[in-house]
Each structure stands twice: as structure tokens, then as C-alpha cells.
Amino acid sequence: MGDPKGFLKVARVEEDERPIDERVRDWTEIVQPAPESQVSEQASRCMDCGIPFCHQGCPLGNLIPEWNDLVHKGKIDLAVTRLLATNNFPEVTGRICPAPCEASCVLNIREEPVTIKTIERTIADHGLQHTAAIPRPAAIRTGKRVAVVGSGPAGLAAAQQLARSGHDVVVFERDDRIGGLLRYGIPDFKMEKDIIDVRIEQMRGEGVTFRAGVDVARDFGADRFVRDFDAIVLAMGARAPRDLVTPGRELGGVHFAMAFLEQQNRRIAGDTLDSSSAILATGKRVVVIGGGDTGSDCVGTSLRQGAVSVTQLELMPKPHLMRVPTNPWPEWPLVLRTSSSQEEGAQRDWAVSTRGFRGEGGRVVGLDAVRVVFEGGKMRPVEGADLLIRCELVLLAMGFVGPERRGLVEDLGLTLDARGNVRSDRSGLTSVPGVFAAGDVSRGQSLVVWAIADGRRVAAGVDAWLSRAPAKRAAAG
């Protein structure tokens, strides 16, 4: 630990965000990287706790106190190694992770936590500019073939780990580009996409084969697929969105958030989209239903597209401004948060339940809602508290209900858990031998950091499983 008293001398300073009126006019990242000197000073606030609660907070078990110390001592190259030891894509988590580590930081008991996320991003970006993206192919190839289905964070993490263990890995992606949710789910103003490309290049160098635009169930058939590979990692995510069953749902201008966000990311990536199916907020009054991160991404995207107004509705009541005693540290604080997108100009409303949409000419023109209260865990509409919101675009960002059943899940006959996710054991093994599940497909909708952690965990499980089983090809040959 560089400075035992650092936390008493240095106050928390976060990364700067570019001014709102500047950033809403472009699609580049809103965060301005902090100078390394500032980050190094911030790192001195880390107390190297006897129990680093940040470890508990971080699903990856990032060695936060250790790399904080290295950053503080100016040994950022060593910090890169220490960071990469637990995290395949720190440049991603350093940008978009909600940082549960910071929530559980011991400094968060009475004051402000260490800027762990900023430090991580700084280390990661430094790494990418230097050595972190150099391929590290395995010295010994095992000759075993592993398929990874889905190229989101879980799939990529699993693929990289497995490749480094010497297995021949093929990553299948239904979309036209590799990256899954990272590619099409996260707006560029939060994370620009070239960092994914860097990693994909690296993984190619490590022997990973990428096959985009392949729907495995459709193009191969589950049976053949299982025969061809020694092991399969399913990492297709939990892509089935939660829908709103109300009158007017069928109207034009009512869309799932993902469809909206994906289109914008494609535009930025240079794709030309069919204008008839384009979903654009330009010049419209927009309502986003759902107060989570995806909802926020819709807000930011709408504003950048030139929406006249953006209203964001949340069913649950407005959270407290401060922690309540029943939600003590180091639990995740259930408090009101304002995302950068919301700062940019959203009108937010809480405890509002949508009753239906009004349409004109098949297109949405307004939204009927009612205020609700929660009593004993049950929601009740408030008599007479109806409201009508005029709008031309409604984006549904109410989360995801689980993996898509059609396709591999059904074809392989995988057992699901009570919540409809693919059931797997600690090593990721599903009910079908040789088939593993990683990330949202088995966990349900969650954070990128969990997806990476799952990918790593399941890769270890696959590796152990493979070391016990003879290679199919070898057995055949």
C-alpha cells in the first residue's frame, strides 16, 4: 500500500464528462479519460483493507488493492498484468460497469469510495496502447474443439480462456458482427466499438475462429453441432425482452429498446439502413418505459437523434436519496441514481403504470398511465391519478425475461430452471453432457461483469471436463 493515510489526504475526484451541450451533439464517448497523475493520486486512497470488500463486490474478484497500489507507485505496466489476471476485457468494464466494487468499498461507509472504475479504465486503456492486446497463444494445443455460441461478453471471455488453454475454439454469432450486446446493445457514447475489434483481433491471434452470421440451430442443426465439437459453450444471452400487454401495443412507434439501440449502433458502424424500418427519435416526443440502464441508453440515444422531449417512466416508486438503515453498507445501495443520459435532459417519473397507448393512423400519439402505490408488496392504482403523455415514439426498456427458447435451447432439450434460464452446475455444465452455459443464458439478465466472470468460470469448467474426456476426433481417428 503506497500511502496508508492517502484516504485522509486526497478527496475523491471522478473522471470528467464532456459538457452536456457538446456531447449530445456527437456519438463519441462522453467520459474524458483522467490524466494518469490524477489517477495515481486517487489510487493512494485505497486502504488495502484486511477484508477488501471490493473483492466481494466484484464478481471477477479483480485484485483491486493490488493494482491500486501499483498504479499509485507508477507501475502501471505491472498493474495491467495484475488486472488482466482476472479480467479479460477491463476496457469494457472500466467503461460500462456500474461498479459494485465501489459500492462495497470500505471508504463508502462514511465517505466516498475509491474511484476503482476510473483506475481500472486507466490501466486498461494504458494496456491496450501497449502490450495488453498482443495475442498470447497457448504453447501446447490440445487438439480439442470447442464451440462457443454467442459473442457477447460471456462468450468472448470463455472463448479467450479456452483458446489460451490450448483448445481450438470457434465462436458462432447470429448477427453480422461479433460482439453481441457489447456491439449492438451499448451506445457508442458510452463505449466506442473499436475496443471490441482490438480484442477480436487479439483472439484471432490466439487461434479463435469467428463465424458471424451463423444461426447454429438453423444452419447446422443441433445434433450435428453436438457431434462436431468436444464441448459447446452456450452464451446466447437472455434476449427475450419483457413485453407490455396493453391496448395499442401494436401501434406504429412502439418499439423494443434493443431494436432502437441496435439500429443506431449500426448507423454509427457505417451500415445503411432501410428507411422504412428505421426507428428514429428525431423531432419526436419520446417516452421510454423502464428506468434501468437500457432505458437510459434510449434516453441518450433519443436526445442525440434530436428528440423534442424524452420522458422516462418507472413503475417502481422513486428511490431514497440516501441509503436507508435497512439497506446498509456493503449491500448495493438502493438509492436514486442519475445516469449521464438522464442528466442530458430526461423528464423522469416514478410509480407510473402504463395502461395503454393512443393511436392515430396506426401510429402512437399518446400514452395513458396511472400513478400507483405499493402496499405490502402489492401495487395499487391511485384513484383519479390518471395521466396522458403525448408522444410519437415509445421505447420499451423493461428488461429481459430469459433466453430465447426457440433454437438450440429447445433442439438440445436443455433443462431450464424455475425462472426459465438454462440450468447448469457450478462448472457451467447443463443437463446435456458436453454442453455448458455461460452468462445471461443461465443467469438471466445481468451485468457485463457477471458475463465475463461466468465466461471465465465456465471455461475453467470446460477445460476440466475436457481433460477428463478423450478428444472426439482422436477417438474417431
Add this chain to the structure above:
Amino acid sequence: MLARRVTPRILPPTMPLPSARGLYDPSFERDACGLGFVADLHRPPTHDVVTKGIEILRRLAHRGAIGCDPCTSDGAGILLQIPHAHYERVLQRSAIELPNQGDYGVGQCFLSRNADVRAAEVRFIEDAIRHHNQKVIGWRDVPVDVSVLGPVARDSMPVFRQVFIGRMCAVPAFERTLFMIRKRATSKASRAGLHDPYIASLSSKTVVYKGLALPERLEAFYFDLKADDTRSKLALVHSRFSTNTFPTWERAHPYRRIAHNGEINTLRGNQTWMRARESLLASAAFGEHIADFKPIIRPGGSDSASLDNVVDFLVTGGRSLPHVMMMLVPEAWEGQPEMPAERRAFYEYHASLVEPWDGPAALLFTDGTYLGATLDRNGLRPLKYVVTASGYVVAASEFGVLDFEPEDIIEKGRLQPGRMLLVDFAKGRIVGDEEIKQEVAAAKPYAQWLEANKIDLRALPPSSPPPPFGDEERRRFLRAFGYTREDIRLLLASMATHGEEPTGSMGTDAPLAVLSERPHPLFRYFKQQFAQVTNPPIDPIREKLVMTLVTCLGGEGNLLAETPKQCRLLELEQPVLTNEDLATIVAQPLADFSVTVLPMLFDARAQGAGEALERALLALCADAERAVDEGASLIVLSDRGVDAARAPIPSLLATSAVHHWLARAGKRMRAGLIVETGEAREVADLALLIGYGAGAVNPYLAFEAVDALDAEAPRAERGLHYVHALDKGLLKVMSKMGISCLSSYQGAQIFEAIGIGPDVISRFFPGTASRIGGIGLAEIASEALLRHAGAFDVPVRDAQTDEDAVDAGGVYAWRVGGERHLWNPYTVASLQKAVRLEDARAYQDYSRAINEQGDAPFTLRGCWDFASTRPAVPLEQVEPATQIVRRFATGAMSFGSISREAHENLAIAMNRIGGRSNSGEGGEDEARFVPLPNGDSKRSAIKQVASARFGVTAYYLVNADELQIKIAQGAKPGEGGQLPGHKVDEHIARVRHSVPGVTLISPPPHHDIYSIEDLAQLIYDLKCVNPRARVSVKLVSETGVGTIAAGVAKAHADSIQIAGHDGGTGASPLSSIQHAGTPWELGLAETHQVLVMNGLRGRVRIQVDGQLKTGRDVAFAALLGADEFGFATAPLVASGCIMMRKCHLNTCPVGVATQDPVLRARFQGTPEHVINFLFFVAEELRTIMARLGFRTLDEMTGHADVIRPRALQHAKAKLLDFDAVLMRVVPEASALHALGSGQQGTAELWSSGGSTDEALLEGARLSIKYGEPTTMQMVLTNADRAFGARLAGELARRYGAEGLSDGTVVVEATGTAGQSFGAFATRGMLLVLEGAANDYVGKGLSGGVLAIRPPARSRFKAHENVIVGNTCLYGATAGKAFFAGRAGERFAVRNSGAESVVEGVGDHGCEYMTGGTVIVLGPTGRNFAAGMSGGIAYVLDDERVLAGRLSKAMVDLEPMTRDDEDLVRALVEEHAQHTTSVRAKFVLSTWAKRHFVKVMPHEWKRVLTMRAGQPVAAKAAGGHG
């Protein structure tokens, strides 16, 4: 008379101790004692000398002990010259005619009560006599009066018979022949399967009468002692205080040659080495009979008996008695430039022959011609002597054991450390230390022998080591040897940078090695043992003059011979060899000194790892033996050469195996053993290797890792720093056990194993305690192979640094991917949620996480379940939680280690619920003694008395319900502590009676507890000051703690606390947190079992602590025998602690363990948090009690039979065997829990010597009540102990810290006062004594004034004689003390406020002093002012010798200023006034010619300068000019 209720069990009439049972093992017996001798130089033998000897015994009775049977002592005895006249007369009656004195020998035999066995014993003795061609003159029944014995002694009494043997050989050979007869008789008998007949003495010169009679009844027991014609010129007596009450007649002293007070710490090593030497023994005088002598040390004997065996053997072998004592118990000679070269050479030469028998020892010895006394190098046992004009020489533990007319006394002194006092009856005079030692040392040209033969490493041609490993190679080896990131980041980095081990805080809550799921180095299965109560640890820093790491390697010779070649050894200054050193040694070119390197590796790829390891081990042992046979002088065991196919044999296993193999083969002494290993990295590893036989260690991989470190220290210095840190750590580990010399630590096996199975222990670690079984060779091998696989099967090339390449570790602190910890984010968070929200569900989450350890246990109790056969009881019938919490206490944490807020919070909480909080060792703010307006109280019910005695005043002591003597602390047993000056703020300083900014050192030992009888004295002192408080003694769990606890119970403690090894700490070296002490389950079970077996259990309460966290923990503690329960870490966590483990850095971010006001403001704990926690625990306990069918804790305590080990799958844990731990001792009529509520018979204690105290209280009645002045005259004897302490307590209770005005109660006493004269005397008391006093005068002086002067009729020069004993003014906080004479060792140790004038002091004067003024009008001993951080000493140094005797680390010598002169002069005048000191008058009248120097601590000066706002230096300079 509470204690007397227990009916003693009827024991079979055997002499030996009971055999091992449960956790009791007779080898842990300890004892200590009072001893003395009297000699008459002028007259022929008289009966008067015998009477005087008996009188000494009587006067020392308070130093002995009685057990559960008040008429049975632990042993008393007397050694006399053969009373020829008496024997001649009594034998005439049996028509046996004795030859002349000297022409026959007398054997004092303890024979079996079984007639057949006895007949056989007699036959063996007579056969032996005939075998050696001597004549059996006849046998005599020794007449005894059985009625004076207590029942226990009576039931175990042997038959006493004397055999008279006629001399049939030349006079000079006769004693030797008698020795050979005794050896033959006993060895033949024991080979025939008899418990060998015990022959207390067999000599033509001396005879021993001893046994289990009370000392004062010994004379009544043995009729011989009363007879007028029983005459002797000398009487040597001994009264024993044993830790146990098991009756053992033969363990009474004196032995044949010696009587001993103290303890030999290195016994196990000494025994092993002696055994190893046996095959080399040869002597013309003994011839082939030498076979009868083996083993030289009779197995099963005590440390004293073993030493006696060796002394006896060596003396009989031809060396003089003084010579033998000098070689076995050498004084500290290393680094003593003032010692004559010849004498140093003597010691150095003999160091190559034999390692010191080290430990606190006052030894009396005699062969009938010489009578002597000597102290070990530390001089930790008291020995005083008096020489009279009438020709008597008396030496004893205390002054005042015989009365002489004052004008008869010509010399009064005390023996100094390492010194010898010798009476030579042949010359008829006393031979001084210098004279006798010079004579012995000059007998042979030892210096020349050394010069010609000793091999100096630095003189050998240097050779280069193998080239360093490459990065990848090194990282692979780091993995193969199980290095972790913590090893590199914490341990090596700190050692290489700062030259010392890192410090940590809080305890350990990770699983024991045997319970861990990770492979641990074999080292981690061993725990260091340490000294507690029966012997003191040493301060290796402040008292380094007695410590040495010098070691000699090579082949040793015949102990009976003295030849130059016996010192043909390689001498090392310290045992850590650098890679260069080892290369140099291996390549050394000497023709008569050869080195063999043996690989310490096994086949990593073989089927059956355990077998492969075993094969390799046995082959290694055989190779080592062959190497010795082929003449190797040094064997190097090396694990260099590990590769994909070969794994390292754990170096400790290999070392101990080879060491013991060679010892058993009788070849160990022919070669030295060096271990070259990549495995050893930290201090504990090296200590283990050396403790199991290695003479030197080369941790080659650690050196390379240190080189590769990403550390600040320049590479060139790192290796040196690292070696320095290891050396420093080794000294600390040795000193924990009170061992001063590495040569005696080597092979001493001061360790116990936890989790190693009996097969491995008995074959490779014989003599090591391992109580619960555990792993075998197969598991050891598989752990080694796991590491090996991690190194060779997993690539390391991704790593950029060594740290990246290795495992996280996580042993010291919870880390993701590291070792498991009970305190982790989940348990801490759940507990805090539970207590803050009074959320029972959250508590359940917490307790479930702690309790349900599944197949991965953390603790021994985690391996257990409950299995009650009793019917469950309804929960309502179980005693209420409000009752249960009264048995709860919070742990001893000083204000200073934790914040004032946290400390007071605990006190308020505990006072609210009727539990007890503990002040810790830092004193307590007096404001807290007064309750708050709202009824709360911040007063700690338990006040701790620790080694530094900070703030321990009479007022502090009377404000307690319990006084706790902290002997040791779980996190760092056997170590002291230090609060650096920068942490001592105004408030802490006030409470500790010091000034801000001055470092406060806690010494490792209590300087008034070097033995069990000393502890009894301190308990007595405390009970005098505060008769209402119970006295508890805090011990740390280790093997043998039960035996110590029994002694503590007999010392009249009311309560014994057993602390687990895992307890918290504010700051401790990491290695101490990890490697010393054992889990409380073991210590508690042993303590309970031994107390029950001894019939002592009902007398004392047992409290346990050490990571108690839940009701389930408490339930197991109760079942194993605890009455009360201590919690420390958990209440802190409840108060907000989040286990930062940064207590030692003062940066605690939650305000718990910090003194920083900014951080303290963050403290969020409330009393309710603590109370909620304790009630949750109590309620959880109640549900368990209900389920198990216990209504009360009293009912439950000690029912270990309700515990059942769980069936585990865990590969290592499933091997554990808990039978001994869970054995329920079912005694007849003995309690299983504490009876009564509090103190054991304080009144009874006082009946021994309290009458004078009663008189004092009575006489001072008006002063006590109204503050009226009183003057009294009294006569004191050495039985009047702690004189004045009761009055001090009464005054403190009534008048608080202020006391009365000076001189309100004046006592004018005469005589020789007992121990602790004037202890804790408060302001208003003036105690004047004309005579002398013993040890601990003015202990804890709290404002009173003491003055001691010799009787007016004395003719000796007062300032050249000793008037007060050792350790005077220990922990004094205020007051004045004037002594017209010299004091013993450690004068004014840890004084923080008293002013004193004395006319000379022994070694270690003013040690650890933090305040006050001491004026010495005479010489000082060595090591003056060691650890002195405050106060000022002025020494009259006319001879200008002080500079050479000073410990300069913390002080400077300065000339006196004018102000100083005024102060000194005033105090000396006051001294003269109080004592009429001749010396004072002389000094005052010749003031201008006298040369005083001022001893000024650096810190004190700095602080005073700052406070005065002007530089003291300038003033001093002015004074000089």
C-alpha cells in the same frame, strides 16, 4: 477453607507420576521453589547446621506449595554430610559395625512397598555392590513418623532403607565405584522390568533426606534429622512448588549433586544431544562399565533430575564440580570484552563439547567437599547470601532465613547472573567467582587449542554459488516450494527492505493447515511453544547481551575427554548461510574436514506418492549414516535439483528424520547438519529446521526471490537485510521460550504439531506433542506433489513478475482466490446488520455462515457435532439470557490499542448487562471510576496487570472486580510490545503515567514473575491491595498449559483464562500471529482435564477466549470445561470494525483502532450493538442447551462426552482423532465446574503471614477513617510479605489517587521484610525499615515513601552490601524510596514516577524506565538503562566506568547542570535524613570531588525540550562550561 472441601483421591502407592491420560502428559510437569544452604566454615560438623538448614526450610515455606491435600507438600528435602556419629550409634543397636568415616558409603533408597518387588530391588543393589567388588555392610530401615504426612503423601510413600557399603578400593576410586554401583543396580533392575529402585543418594560423603512432608515437618518425619549426633558442616535444603499435585517422592530436591530453582527450557534438546553423545563416551576410569550408565539421563525425570544426572556423571568422570557447572551452565561470555581471555577460551572450547543447559536457574551444588551456588546467564532466580564473622555462610532464595546478630554479619550480597559462590571445605574458606573460574580456566591451554583448530568461515577461500535462476526457472521453483504472493509482497519485501518481519494486527481466522483445502508447507503444521509462568521469556533486544546465535558445526568427540581436536569445528556467527557462504563451505579445502551433499528429493512421477517419499527419506537417512561412517564432518541436505521428475522432500521432514536417525544410531555427534533448501523463507521455517537439528540453513531460493523483488532497497543490501531479519526473528523465537543460545535451541524441539499423525511423529519427530493425530506421509507427499504439479504442469510464462506467477495465499488476510476466512465480507456485513437493526434473521445468516462449516472446517470445533443422550428440555426451562450474559467478558484491549470511544463503549455495554469488560494493559482514566449521571458506567470491571504495569496504581487496583495478570496473549505469546512515541498522545500518556511522545515498551516477561512461586507472590500482593477482587491469570493455549494452570490454581488464583492462538492484537509480528500457540479447544480441554484430575477444578473458574463468535462456539467451550467466555473481535465487529487489519498503522477508517481524532470521529458503535450481539449469542446458546438437555451452564460445563466428531470427507481433516480432547475425566467427588462465585480463601492466604498486616490495619485505624496521623513500631520477618499493601488498598479506596498528606501513617519497622515490601504504598504512608528487604520492594509504589537502612549495630559497610533484592520499584508511579545499601538486578524497572536513592544496583538498572528519578550512589551492573525511554538517572561514577556498562541504544550520558545538582543534592540530603546513610554523608561532605553523570533518554530530552520551549542541550552545555 473453601479449597479444602475436595476429598483427595486415593492413589496407588506408586512413586512415578500418573501416566499420560487425555491431554495430560507427565512430561509437562514444572516446578519452582525456595532453596538454600548453610555451611559452617569454622567448626567441625555440628547438629546446629542441621537445625539451621531445617529453619531455612521453615522460613521458605511460603515459596513452596500445597495441593488439594493441605498436609502434603510438593516436596522438601535436605542434603547433609554423612552423619557418621549418628549412623555408628544407631547401627550398633543392630550389631552392625561401621568402618571409619569415609570408608563406607550410604545409599538412601526409596523401595517398593510390595515385599516381593522390594526383595528384588535389594537383590539388584547387592548384586551391583558385589559386582563392583565392594562389601555390603548391612541395611537399615530409616525411621520415619508417618503421622506427620498428609493422606496423599502417605498413600504414595515408598519404603525407606539405607544400605551401607564397605570400601574395598582405593579412596579416590570409591565415589566413582559407588556411582557405578548405583547405575548398575538401577539399569539392571529396569532391564528386568522393575520400576527401578530410586536411590536418592549413594555416597561416602553426602546423604539426602527428602520427601512429601511439609517443609516445616521434614524434621518430624525423618527421626534422623532430630538426633543430636546428626552433624554436618553443611546443609542444603529445598522446598518445592510443583504445578501439579500428583505425589512424587523422588521429585523432591535436593538431588544427589544439585538442588535447583527454575526451569531448564532446553531440556528436550539437552536430552537428545546427551543421548546422541552416549556412543562416543569412553573413559579409562569407567572401562566397560560405561554400558551400565546408558541412558545417562534417566527417562521420565524432571529437568532438574536430568541436569543432576549429567552433573553427577561428569563429576564422577573426572572433572571438578565447579568445572562441570561452568561448562553446563556457562555465564554469558560472548561479546564480554572485560572477561579475561583465558576464561572466554574456556567457555568457547566447552561450547564445542556441550550446549548450555539454558533456562532460569538458581543452582546449589555440592559433592561434600565443595558447596556452591551459581546462577544462569540471565540470573532470573534470586539467590542471596550472608557471611558471618562466626563462620557461617548462608545462601538462600531470600534474606532473613536465619537470624544473626547484626554485628556478626560481615557480608550481605546476592549472586549476580552467571556468577558462582563457592565454599571449599578443604581450604576452609569461600572461594570467589573470579578465583575459582580463573583456576578452572587456566587448567588447560584452551585458547591455543581453539586457535589451532577452530575453523572460521571468513578465513576459508571464497567460492561462487551456482548461477542465479532465470526468471522463468525461478518462478517455477517459487511454485514448487509453495510461495505465495503474500510471502513475496509482505514477508520478503519487508525483510529485505526494512530488515525485519512485517507487523500485522487482529488475529487469525483462517483454517489450520490440516483443515485447509490448500497444500501448506509442512512447517505450517507446527506451532512454536513459549514460556509462560514457569519460566520467563527474554527481551532479545534490550537484553541482547545474554543472547547468542553462534553455532559450531562438525563432528564432536568424547564428552569425558578433553583434547584439542574436540574444537575442530566450523564456527558461524549466525546460522543463516548465504548462497556464497554455502558454496565456500562445500568447497573448503581442509584435509581433515569433509563435506558431503545429499539430495533431498523424491520421485514425483512414481505410483504411490507416500511410498515414494518414504523410500527417499529412508534412503537419505541411510546415505547420511554412510557419509558419517566415511568420515564426513558436515552433511548438507539439499533440495537443489528439483525438476519435472523430482520433487523436494519437505525440508523439515528430511532434517528431523536424518537428525533422529543419526542420533539413534549414535552417530549424530560425528557430523554437523546444514540444510540447503528452497522451501524455507520465513523465520518460523528456520526456527523449525534448527529446532529439529539443523546447525545452519541456506534458504537459497528466498535469496533469489529477494534479489528479484520489486523493492525499494538497493539489491546489494537486500540479502543482508534479509539475513538480519531472520536473525532478529530467530532471537525472538528463542527468547519466547527463554532460551538465550542458539546452540541450546538447536534440536530442542520447542514445537508442537497440530494435525500430524502418530506414525510420522513417532518415526520422524519423536518427542513432539501432536494431540489430535492427522496426516501421514501419503498426505505430506501429495501436498508436495500438488505444488510440484503447479510448477511443472502449468506454464509460468505469462507472469511478468514473481508475484504474478504464484498463488494468492490469503493466509494473513482474506483475498479472493485465497485461503478461507471466518471473517469475510459476508459474515462481517451480516453481523453488523444484525446488531444495528436488531435483525434476528441477519444474525442467523451470520451464525450459519460461521457454524456450518460443512466439509471444509475452519476450526477444531468445526469438525464436531453435538450428540446428547439426554432428553431435550423446553426452551423456557433453560436459564435466561440475562443470566448467561453475566458470564461473558470482553477481551483485554488497551485504551491505546483501540480508541477511547470503542473502549468506553464496550465498558458501558458490559456494565449494563452485568458482564465484564477488560481495561487491557494501558491503565484506565480515573474519571471512568465514577458512574455517569444516567447510571451507565465506563469502569472496566476487569483491570489488567501486564508486564509493563502502565497505570497500575493502588487506586486502579481497588477499582476492579477482577484483577487479571496477563501472562501471555494469544496473538504473540512470549513477546512484549511497544507503543511508539508518536502514538502516545496527551490522554494516553496521562493514563499510563507518562508524557506524550515517549515510547512505552512492554517487556516480554513480568519482571516479578519468573516462576510459579513468583506468580503466587504477585497474586498475594494483588489480593492484599484489593481483597474484594478476584484474581485471574491469563494463559495462552499450548501443550502443557493444563499443568501450568494447575500450578496457577495452587498459587491461589481464582480464575484462569485460556486464550486461543487466534486471538486478536493491535500489533504483532505476522509470524507470531500465525505460528505460536494452539487453538483454545486443546488448551481448554487440557486445563479442565488436569484440574479435575488434580482435584483443583472446583477452586477456580475457567474462562476461555479466542475467536468465539456464536452460541455454538460457546456451547463447545462450556462442554470442554469453560465457566466463562471472552469475546473481543466479534464485539468490535459489532461496534463497526471491518477487519482492516491496520490497527498498527493508526489508520482505522471506522474509528475503532486508532487514536487519530479525525478517524475516531467516525466511530459508529453504540453499547446496544454490543449488547445485541451478546444476547443473540446467548439466545442461540439457549436453544442449543435446550436441545442437548441442559438447563444451566453449570450443568453443562465439562460434559465433553456430548461432543461427537463429524464424519468428514476432507482428505486431511478426516484423519484427525479427537479422543484425547473429548475424553471426559470422571472423578470421584470432584467438581466439573467452578464452585462458589469468587475467590479462593483470601483469609487463609493471610493466615500464613498476614498477622502483621492485620496489626498494621488495626494500628492505622484512625488514619484510615479520619486521616489522623499514626506512628507505629513493628518487627518483620521474611514471612511478612507485601507489607503495607493492604493498608495501601484501604487508603486508595477511601482517598483515591490523592491519598493522605505525606507522613500520615508512619511505620518504624525492624527485621528482614519478606517479598514486596511497601508494594503499592500510597501517599501518606512512610515505611521505615531497619534491617533488609527481599525482592520487589516498592513494587507499584503509588505515592508512599520507603526508607530502608541497615541495623545501627551493623559493622559492614552498608554501601558495599545488598539491602534490597531484585526488581525493586517495578512499575512505580509515584513516591520516594531510599535504600542505604545496594539493590539487586533490575532496580526501578519500568519506573514511571518514583524518586529513589540507592547505593549501588545490579544488572539492568532502570530498565524500561519511562519517568521518575533514580540516583545511584555507587556502582551499577551491566546493561544499565536498557529500554529506558523516560525519566533521568544520576549515577555517582567516580571510577568512570558507567559508560562501559550502559546500554546506549536509548540514552546518552551528560554532565549535570546546576539545576540537576540542586535536585540531586536535595534528594541525597533527604536520603541521609531518612536512612542516616554513611555513604550519603560522605558524598555530601565531598560533593565537589564526586563525579556524577546524568543518564538521559533521547526521547525524554526531546520531549522536555519541546515542552520547555527551550533547548535543554544549551543548558547542559552551559552547565558543563
